[in-house]
Amino acid sequence: MRHVQGALLLLILCAFGAQADVREVYDFETRAEEQRYQNLIAELRCPKCQNQNIADSNAPISKDMRDQVYRLMKNGATNDEIVGDLVGRFGEFVQYKPPVDRRTILLWAFPAIAVIGGVLIVIGVAVRSGRREQDGSALSTEELARVKKMLADKDQSPRD
Template sequence: MLLRSILLLLVLWTSSSAAVIETYDFSSPELEARYKLLSQELRCPKCQNQNIADSNAPISRDLRAILYEQLESGASNEEIVDFLVDRYGEFVRYRPGVDSNTMWLWSAPLILFVMAASVVLIQIRRDQATATVSFNTQRAEALRRKYVDGDS
């Protein structure tokens, strides 16, 4: 039992040292800030809805390395994003650009808002019309009772 406990402790102790943390030495704090910003804005091509900063997938590690190399070589944020979009497709962006393929994506919220507002306005008008008819019916009934019952 003692031998098993020692082996288990040894396995657990050595497995934590196998975890590798990526560290990059940036030439300036500005580049490090841009790296953090871009790694939060770029999506992992393998993972569903996870950015490359949070993903442990091998492709995300590669993308982080490419991002570091491009930043250190002096590329702008736009150039880096364009390079990755050319290589991996529009999916790597969390905020896709506006073009003919994504126009429906950008216009859908506005269209849905206009449709919802139209439904609400139509319902309000119907309620007002029903209330007016109901009020007029009640008023007519009251007048009829007053004059019919009053004359008898």
């Protein structure tokens, strides 16, 4: 009976081991070439996944992209040519850092515009509140006389 339980436990453990993620292995001639590959796949985004690079993604499209990067590297393509090929195939979304051009200038300028706009709003609110304090704090002579009369009337009125 113990042998059957042991065999069943071993079978279960083997089944879990078979589910492990298998990463593809690429052959590189130098460590610099391997590092270049790693840098390229780390800076390219998976078109299917939410904000995940192709190095970390398990999606089939990411595997295809990694294979394409490897093939292009082996064919002697430069980094710009590799990125250009993948952008041409999948769109600019695959780049984490899109280039600055006519179409992306607002994307690059928006953070600065938002900060400058926020600073201008804060300055406007501060200036407006400072004007209110200067303009609205002093009572006119007529208002001051009315307040004094009201206080005098209150002091003279009989208390219950």
